[in-house]
Amino acid sequence: MVDLKQIRTAFLIIYIYLYASSVQGQIESEWSRKSHTNNWAVLVDTSRFWFNYRHVANVLSIYRSVKRLGIPDSQIILMIADDMPCNPRNPRPATVFNNANQHINVYGDDVEVDYRGYEVTVENFVRLLTGRLPPGTPRSKQLLTDEGSNILIYLTGHGGDGFLKFQDSEEITSQEMADALEQMWQKQRYNEIFFMLDTCQAASMYERFYSPNILAVGSSLVGEDSLSHHVDPAIGVYIIDRYTYYALAFLENIDADSKRSMAEFLKVCTKKECMSTVGVRRDLFKRNPKDVPITDFFGSVRPVEVIDMIQVELVQKHMKNLTSIPKKSNKKYRYIPPLISFEQFIK
Secondary structure (H helix, E strand, O other), rough: OOOHHHHHHHHHHHHHHHHHHHHHHHHHHHHHHHHHHEEEEEEEEOOOHHHHHHHHHHHHHHHHHHHOOOOOHHHHEEEOOOOOHHHOOOOOOOOOOOOOOOEEOOOOOOOOEEEHHHOOOHHHHHEEEEEOOOOOOOHHOOOOOOOOEEEEEEEEEEEEEHHHHHEEEEEHHHHHHHHHHHHHHHOOOOOOEEEEEEOOOHHHHHOOOOOOEEEEEEEOOOOOOOOOOOOEOOOOOOOHHHHHHHHHHHHHOOOOOOOOEHHHOOOOOOOOHHHHOOOEEEOOOOOHHHHOOOHHOOOOOOOOOOOOOOOOHHHHHHHHHOOOOOOOOOOOOOOOOOOOHHHHHHH
């Protein structure tokens, strides 16, 4: 015999659970929106040597995109292990192109490289993330983030199962990366992180993450290689990797006011296009990627505060005094009233 009381109780429990989940999601989304105040980007190419030209093109392409979408150079840390624009093998000095048709010189005229050549080491990278830099380190080499910062961390180079090589001489392990991010969380150095890795077996680098508010994507799963996209016959090497190529194709079609979501970005490269399986880890991330604008990581934050307490009549009076100054004067020097300080008109 069916017990109606038990059925009603079961339905009530299910309803309460679904309602609580919905409310929790709304609270977390609202919390993230209120606590997010600024965006930063850490873009790292870990490879050396001419045949790794594509890794420099990868990182400079992402740099160009985030800068175009509004993140200023003062909030971008760019690390390039080899200087391809000045490489003697480069038939087009002072340029780096990410396609064989040479549509875009991603090196450009206003690239600010913060760590170059042998400065790109595991130690400097970890010190940068954790804020444990030596005294006197220039501001341009510091990640001056806080608890309101969303950070894009993009890494490209050569890797394997659980490690990423730096300049073919050292490596950072997945556990070391996870511990560095945990230090950042404990020191309140970020609000949310989007961790993006384009290398072989990329997914292995985020498997050990245990800190909250991290969304991670890798160009390949464990046991898979990440492949390059195409060769430029003029220079004889591959010039961009597949995953970054399709990521850029997506980013080039958005602007600073775009409503596109991170969920869309996570699907930019199918297995048919990438020839590898793109891995995503979202269990540490509180928000639903469908509700996260892509500009929360790739764009800028524009805080606007509306001030409605200004005494307009005082401002008009001050402006009238400014305009009452004679336009012509025989004196070589004359008194110029100070600029308006709006603070004096705020109650």
